[in-house]
Amino acid sequence: GIQVEQSPPDLILQEGANSTLRCNFSDSVNNLQWFHQNPWGQLINLFYIPSGTKQNGRLSATTVATERYSLLYISSSQTTDSGVYFCAVEGGRETSGSRLTFGEGTQLTVNP
Amino acid sequence: KAGVTQTPRYLIKTRGQQVTLSCSPISGHRSVSWYQQTPGQGLQFLFEYFSETQRNKGNFPGRFSGRQFSNSRSEMNVSTLELGDSALYLCASSFRQGNVVGSQYFGPGTRLLVL
Numbered sequence: 001g002i003q004v005e006q007s008p009p010d011l012i013l014q015e016g017a018n019s020t021l022r023c024n025f026s027d028s029v030n031n032l033q034w035f036h037q038n039p040w041g042q043l044i045n046l047f048y049i050p051s052g053t054k055q056n057g058r059l060s061a062t063t064v065a066t067e068r069y070s071l072l073y074i075s076s077s078q079t080t081d082s083g084v085y086f087c088a089v090e091g092g093r094e095t096s097g098s099r100l101t102f103g104e105g106t107q108l109t110v111n112p
Numbered sequence: 113k114a115g116v117t118q119t120p121r122y123l124i125k126t127r128g129q130q131v132t133l134s135c136s137p138i139s140g141h142r143s144v145s146w147y148q149q150t151p152g153q154g155l156q157f158l159f160e161y162f163s164e165t166q167r168n169k170g171n172f173p174g175r176f177s178g179r180q181f182s183n184s185r186s187e188m189n190v191s192t193l194e195l196g197d198s199a200l201y202l203c204a205s206s207f208r209q210g211n212v213v214g215s216q217y218f219g220p221g222t223r224l225l226v227l
Contacts, residue, residue: 033215041149041200041221048215086155090213098145098168098206098213102155 002027002092006085006103013077013110021072021106023087031090032063033100034072036083043086046072077110084108114139116205116219124225130191133222137184137205143167143213144186146178149200149221158201161186162208190224198226 003026013019025032034046047054047061049070054061058077063070074081084107088100117136125131137144145168146158157170161180178188184205190197202221207214 031213031215035218041202041223043202043204043218045215045217088155088216098143098160098162098208098216099157099170100145100147100155100204100216101157104154 002029002089002101004087004089004101004103006087006106008106009104010107011109013108015077015079015110015112017077017110018073018075019077019108021074021085021087021108023070023072023089023103025068025070025087025089025091027068027092029065029089029091031088031100032070033088034061034070035086035088036081037086037105038083046085074108077108079110079112082108082110116203116217118201118203118219118222120222121220122223122225124227125193126227127193127195129193130189131193131224132187132189133201133203133224135186135188135203135205135219137186137203138217141205141207141217142184143206143208144180144184145204145206145216146186146188147202147204147218148172149202150196150198155202158188193226195226197224199224 035043051065084105088102145160160168204216206216
């Protein structure tokens, strides 16, 4: 099946700093989503971005499908941005539409 | 629009028992997928239901099963619980048309502890 690698695994920032999270995937994708998992475990949708660039406030994402990677940018980070960020993809040869494969996540800590 | 809801939020069971978890999707979404999250294995796909039919299945033993009702609500059942079944179980709903599935939206999860 499709493989997903996220980097870095851990990231510690001071409030106000910018950061870039990366997601590499091993095959063509029909779906790519970025999520933020809050301390209570809920996965919050950030972007649905199988290709192209999107922005939502201080967050933006870019997926270069031909080169099989996606980037999540966080600008002017705040303590509330802390948590785990997941990239999840659906695609490859066994595509079925619904089966998301998740990376291992990036644990982001923003210190005041 | 109300989000995805899951009940119960927390469960404690003992080995050998069975458990049923419930998920109500976003109104208008007919595809419901289930995922298991553990510290060791991360987030793994269990199965998807659409129009009351299982459309896709992950690599889990037959002890894990599910169903979907005509109102798109879904339940998953785990029989003969093992300690390793302790996990956060997440449900996601999405729009589906043929093989095209939209963005998946997750519920708050059910934390299951097996003693």
